[in-house]
Amino acid sequence: MTSLSSSITESTNPPEIVGIRVRPVVAPLNTPLRTASGVMESAPLILIDVETAAGVTGSAYIFTYTPIVLPAIARLLDDVGRTLTGKPLAPASLTEALRKRFVLLGTPGLLDIALAGRHGAVGRSRAVAEAAAGAFARRKSTTGQGVSQLRHGWS
Numbered sequence: 001m002t003s004l005s006s007s008i009t010e011s012t013n014p015p016e017i018v019g020i021r022v023r024p025v026v027a028p029l030n031t032p033l034r035t036a037s038g039v040m041e042s043a044p045l046i047l048i049d050v051e052t053a054a055g056v057t058g059s060a061y062i063f064t065y066t067p068i069v070l071p072a073i074a075r076l077l078d079d080v081g082r083t084l085t086g087k088p089l090a091p092a093s094l095t096e097a098l099r100k101r102f103v104l105l106g107t108p109g110l111l112d113i114a115l116a117g118r119h120g121a122v123g124r125s126r127a128v129a130e131a132a133a134g135a136f137a138r139r140k141s142t143t144g145q146g147v148s149q150l151r152h153g154w155s
Helices: 067-084 091-101 110-143 147-152
Strands: 017-035 038-052 057-063
Touching: 017 067, 017 110, 038 067, 038 110, 057 110, 067 091, 067 110, 091 110
Parallel strands: none
Antiparallel strands: 017 038, 038 057
């Protein structure tokens, strides 16, 4: 694991992605949601966690509207996630590269849903990593304490 101070410096050296965890869930709703398509008694969701070499994780979720597409989108996220391991945590660059990779297939539909969820989790990972790096720099300058003190409160 790379130290936080060396992995992020003014947004120029983002940490690398070490893994993307995808968990499809169907959460019951206390109050059913009435839509033009019918009544939804549960929320089909995909929970996405992007783990970084800096030791931080960003999370996002996708609401798939129907449990029928839950496995398909989860599989897309798993497959796309494997291609991102080792890549820098740069949301815009990753999205551009993925869109270029799928130009022949096209991204409208399920792939766009998967890419949007992944983009959200990568963006949150980047924000958390940058905030943590800023907190580390401030804490080190005022207390002389290092990363181990900062990480203690992250659990």
